């Protein structure tokens with residue numbers, strides 16, 4: 001697909017021009033599930049993106065969904081200041097990220113889907129859909145987020161998966177699904193297939209939190225992308241474990257299904273906010289080790305070729 005395009009917050013661009021893609025990260029975020037760990041400062045987030053770029057990142061997929069402090073105008077500003085293309089997300093997270101009484105629990109599938117589609121086709125709501133009459137930001141989303149819980153999906157999460165499927169079917173963008181501790185992966189694929197979604201449009205996030213290479217090879221064999229993002233999570237596990245996992249999944253024949261992100265969803269994970277490991281960690285620390293494990297060509301597939309394919313738009317209306 002030499003002409004494949006992706007939708008960034010500053011408009012369409014060729015997927016082949018993205019370079020190294022951080023397939024799951026966050027530049028602005030606020031969640032009741034992470035009190036005190038919000039980050040919403042333009043200067044600091046722009047500095048973090050610059051730091052990532054200096055380390056070798058070509059583009060960032062910002063997976064902050066509706067209701068978690070998504071800021072389309074600030075994403076545009078970060079992209080313009082840093083020169084880093086940013087693909088933004090619409091869609092919804094799992095239940096734990098929304099307070100009781102939030103509209104994402106009560107809205108029917110049609111409303112949930114309508115908001116996703118407006119974010120994709122017209123421009124993202126400027127303020128997390130707190131005021132549906134607000135004018136959309138010019139920045140359009142280029143991917144859809146969804147989320148499930150530990151070994152299950154609630155009824156509300158299933159409605160949001162259906163809305164994601166409607167949006168993906170209409171607008172030709174992929175769906176990235178948060179899995180909790182890497183669980184419920186097969187089920188998510190089955191549910192989305194039931195809504196008419198082709199496996200190659202599905203990305204399962206955080207599967208490496210359950211680093212079970214046999215399970216991952218099985219899921220990858222269904223044609224789904226697996227997004228890993230535990231590098232630098234040293235308090236939970238050493239990077240060597242993720243290197244082992246990637247090597248095993250590659251050896252099982254699924255190199256083409258792997259994506260890497262960093263998912264730095266906390267203020268305390270970002271260097272520009274005084275924490276770490278920061279956006280530079282992937283390219284500066286992890287990737288050199290990965291190159292020694294699986295070689296340059298395989299690393300390029302994971303960082304460049306696979307995300308260009310995974311995030312490419314697939315409809316004429318794009």
Ligand SMILES: [Zn+2]
Nearest residue numbers: 024063263265
């Ligand atoms: Zn995330």
